[in-house]
Amino acid sequence: MIATARPNAVATSASEMPAATTANPPVPATAMLSNDLIMPTTVPSKPIKYVVNSHHHFDHSGGLRAYAAEGVTIVTHEINRPYFERAVANTWNLGSDRLAKSKKKPVFQTMGDNMVLTDGTRSVELYQIVGNAHHDGLIMAYLRKEKLLIEADAYTPGPAGAEPPKVPNPFSVNLEANVRRLNLEVDRILPIHGRIVPYGELLAAIGKTPAPAK
Numbered sequence: 001m002i003a004t005a006r007p008n009a010v011a012t013s014a015s016e017m018p019a020a021t022t023a024n025p026p027v028p029a030t031a032m033l034s035n036d037l038i039m040p041t042t043v044p045s046k047p048i049k050y051v052v053n054s055h056h057h058f059d060h061s062g063g064l065r066a067y068a069a070e071g072v073t074i075v076t077h078e079i080n081r082p083y084f085e086r087a088v089a090n091t092w093n094l095g096s097d098r099l100a101k102s103k104k105k106p107v108f109q110t111m112g113d114n115m116v117l118t119d120g121t122r123s124v125e126l127y128q129i130v131g132n133a134h135h136d137g138l139i140m141a142y143l144r145k146e147k148l149l150i151e152a153d154a155y156t157p158g159p160a161g162a163e164p165p166k167v168p169n170p171f172s173v174n175l176e177a178n179v180r181r182l183n184l185e186v187d188r189i190l191p192i193h194g195r196i197v198p199y200g201e202l203l204a205a206i207g208k209t210p211a212p213a214k
C-alpha cells in the first residue's frame with residue numbers, strides 16, 4: 001500500500017513495515033502533516049517503523065521530530081548525521097512539541113550508497129542520488145515490484161501537458177544518470193513535490209525522448 005498525505009509525504013506499507021518520507025513547507029505545516037501520517041488512519045493497524053529523510057532541507061525534515069517522538073527510526077544519509085545530531089540536541093523553548101513532551105531520544109539509522117528496508121516480504125530499496133548538485137546526501141526510494149521511483153527535488157514535473165523546459169534541469173539530468181547507473185527499471189516517478197508521472201516525462205524533460213503520448 002502506498003498512501004500520500006496531502007501531496008508531499010508518502011507512506012509505504014508492508015506486512016509489518018515501514019512508512020515514510022518527507023514533506024512540504026512551511027515547517028509548522030510539515031509537523032502537522034507528520035502528525036496526520038502518524039495517525040493510524042493512514043496505514044491502518046501498521047505501526048510506522050521508519051521515516052526516510054530524503055535530505056535535510058527544511059521542507060523535508062521539518063516534521064521529523066514528530067516521528068522521533070513516536071520512536072520511529074529516522075533513516076538518512078550519513079552526511080546528514082552531524083547536522084541532525086546538532087538539531088536534536090537543541091532545546092525547545094517555545095511550547096513543547098511532541099518530541100519534547102515524549103522526552104525520547106531520536107534514533108537515526110544512516111546509509112551510504114544504498115540500503116534496503118524489508119520485512120522479509122516487501123522491500124523498499126533506498127539509493128543515494130550520487131553527484132546531485134541539489135544536495136550531497138539526497139536519497140531516493142525504489143519499489144521494485146511496482147517499478148516506482150520516489151524522489152524529492154531531483155525532478156519536479158511541470159503541469160500536465162506543459163512543454164518540457166528549454167534548458168534541462170541539471171538535477172533531473174543527474175537523476176536519470178543515477179537510474180541508469182543503478183540499472184533500475186522505472187515505470188513511474190512519484191515526486192515528493194508534484195504529481196505522479198510516467199518515467200517518460202522525466203526523459204522528455206531532459207530532452208532524451210519525445211514527450212510521451214497523452
Ligand SMILES: [Zn+2]
Pocket residue numbers: 055057060134135153
Ligand atoms: Zn531540497
